[in-house]
Amino acid sequence: MILAYHRINKWYPDDALSVSPEMFESQIRFLLKEKYEPVSLYEYIKNNAHRRTFCVTFDDGFADNFFIAFPIMKKYGIKPIIFLIAHSIGTEKIHERYKDKEKDRYLKWKEIQEMLKSGVIFGSHTLTHPDLTKLPRKQVWSEIFESKKYIEKNIGQRIDFFCYPYGRQNEKIRQTVKNAGYAGAVITNWKGSFDSYSLPRIGIYGHNSLFTFRLKIWLKKLRIK
């Protein structure tokens, strides 16, 4: 299974996108106790969902992924993938939901470099996080292709995975992601059939108790075989 997170921090108990560090660690410990093996997205697509594995993903590239989530993941040998909004990395931009310049900022390139050394993988979440289904074709191409090139140039490694902003996509957009040279893409909504360009994820939110987390995993297991 693939899990989808955004932020790990203790600052925003009422924010759906923020999971507390304690809860995050409990979720990981639960999976390990249940004999789920942590895998990278590369390993996951190779073995598909047949084995008892889990892959951790983060959307948007918030700095708390580095300061808070990364040490926890290192402790448990987890190799996550973080989907970056290319034109927000290393800038002063703040996500519309938040306002604190330090707590809520996006990752810096040097933090990304540091995580790369420990096996963290990075993917593209476009240049500017638009709803791709609402853009003209040319712009869709640039959001998908240019973000890949831009991140590759900055980190010196291939970018093979893509994440659709707001999970919004369709057949044409999936085809564009394929044409741009990606090996796969992840989604969070569970409609239609799944392939490498619509890898289904379980969205984990700040208001989910450990019981809800277990229930989500159990329910999704019935749907992906």
Ligand SMILES: [Zn+2]
């Ligand atoms: Zn996003």
